[in-house]
Amino acid sequence: MNKGYGDRVRTRRNRPRVIGTFNERILALQAAQRVLETMKKSHEFADINLDSLSTTIVGFLREPAPQLLGFCSYSKKGNQNGRSSNPGERTWRILVNRKLVHARDGELEATIYHEYLHAVLGHDENHGPNFQALESLWPLSTQEVEK
Numbered sequence: 001m002n003k004g005y006g007d008r009v010r011t012r013r014n015r016p017r018v019i020g021t022f023n024e025r026i027l028a029l030q031a032a033q034r035v036l037e038t039m040k041k042s043h044e045f046a047d048i049n050l051d052s053l054s055t056t057i058v059g060f061l062r063e064p065a066p067q068l069l070g071f072c073s074y075s076k077k078g079n080q081n082g083r084s085s086n087p088g089e090r091t092w093r094i095l096v097n098r099k100l101v102h103a104r105d106g107e108l109e110a111t112i113y114h115e116y117l118h119a120v121l122g123h124d125e126n127h128g129p130n131f132q133a134l135e136s137l138w139p140l141s142t143q144e145v146e147k
C-alpha cells in the first residue's frame with residue numbers, strides 16, 4: 001500500500017483503469033474529506049497545510065487489485081526541490097481499492113489516512129518510524145475538551 005513502482009508497472013498490463021460510478025466516487029471523496037477533517041482537528045498535524053490535500057486526486061486502483069489497499073504517488077514537480085512546502089504540492093494522487101467503498105467497515109478511511117500520511121511525510125520516510133507512530137494513532141482522538 002505504498003509507492004511500489006515496480007509492482008505497479010509489472011501488474012499494469014491487462015488491468016484497466018477504474019473510474020468508478022458517481023456513487024462510488026462520491027463515497028470515496030466523502031471519506032477522504034472526513035479523514036482530512038479528522039486530521040485537521042487532531043493536534044498531530046498542527047503545522048501541516050492539510051488543506052493543500054483537498055485538491056489532490058482521489059481515485060481507484062486498477063483492477064483486479066486483490067492485495068493492494070491503496071497507493072500514494074508523488075508529483076514530479078513536488079519532488080524536484082527535495083522537500084516541497086506542502087503535502088498537496090508534493091502529492092499527485094492517492095488511489096484506493098474500490099472494494100473498500102462497499103465494505104463500509106472503516107477500512108476505507110484507515111487506508112485513506114495511510115495514504116495521506118505518505119503525502120504528509122514524503123517519499124523518504126516511507127513506512128519509517130514517524131510513519132508508524134502516526135499511523136498507530138488512527139482513528140485519531142479528536143474529542144472536545146469541553147465537558
Ligand SMILES: [Zn+2]
Nearest residue numbers: 001002003114
Ligand atoms: Zn504505505
